[in-house]
Amino acid sequence: MMNKTIVSGVIAAALLSAGFASSVSAHQAGDIIVRAGVAVVAPNESSPVVADIAEFGVDDNTQIGLNFGYMLTDNIGIELLAATPFSHDISLGELGKIAETKHLPPTLVAQYYFGSADSKVRPYIGAGVNFTNFFDNEFTNDLDGALTDLSLGNSWGLAAQVGLDYQINKNWLVNASVWYAQITTDVEFKLAGDAVKVETDIDPWVYMVSVGYTF
Structure with missing residues (x-):
């Protein structure tokens, strides 16, 4: 419910504010925009049933988010999303938490900003590609040694975003954005010595x- 509320709020603000202008000039061709804040990753995971028990579950995590944008024109930009490593608990039905993993999800998108260069409020949309690198994978409950050798494969997938910048003055702005990324990984491990591979979305x-700050 909270996730849907955030998405709806950002989209509504973007639609209502398109074309709202003021004397503050921002988002011009050649501008570099650096943003830093709080990013929450909320997985929408699914997998086949594992060991006749349940599907994998993956919890949310919050980290410091960074993105770096460059305006190719007054309305078209490119942006790279980065963050400090996200850490997730992996659960399996009634067994609860059985493992944990970390990942870095750099995402590159092309963007279209609505409004003009002198608009104080700039809603935007974007689409691009995500690369996710998983590391530090380990079982926290190995079922008395039955689970060993955990690994998660890296992932390439499509990504999309919607966001809103509010320009405070010539250089400073505040931002809210929502991203969606396709991340599919092969979860590999050994169960009682037998190799198992589970494709997990x-x-x-x-x-x-x-x-954010505009240079």
């Missing part, structure tokens, strides 16, 4: 609130 929503 993570497909998270990413919510970010940040402060």
Whole structure:
């Protein structure tokens, strides 16, 4: 419910504020925009049933989010999303938490900003590609040694975003954005010595609130 509320709020603000202008000039061709804030990754995971028990579950995590944008024109930009490593608990039905993993999800998108260069409020949309690198994978409950050798494969997938910048003055702005990324990983491990591979979709929503600076 909270995730849907955040998405709806950002989209509604973007639609209502399109074309709202003021004397503050921002988002011009050649501008570099750096934003830093809080990013929440909320997985929308699914997998086959594992060991006749349940599907994998993956919890949410919050980290410091960073993104770096460059305006190719007054309305078209490119942006790279980065963050400190996200850490997730992996659960399996009634067994609860059985493992944990970390990942870095750099995402590159092309963006279209609505409004003009002198608009104080700039809603935007974007689409691009995500690369996710999983590391530090380990079992926290190995079922008395039955589970060993955990690994998660890296992932390439499509990504999309919607966001809103509010320009405070010539250089400073505040931002809210929502991202969606296709992340599919092969979870590999050994169960009682037998090799197992489980293709798992993570497909998270990413919510970010940040402060930005325009150069």
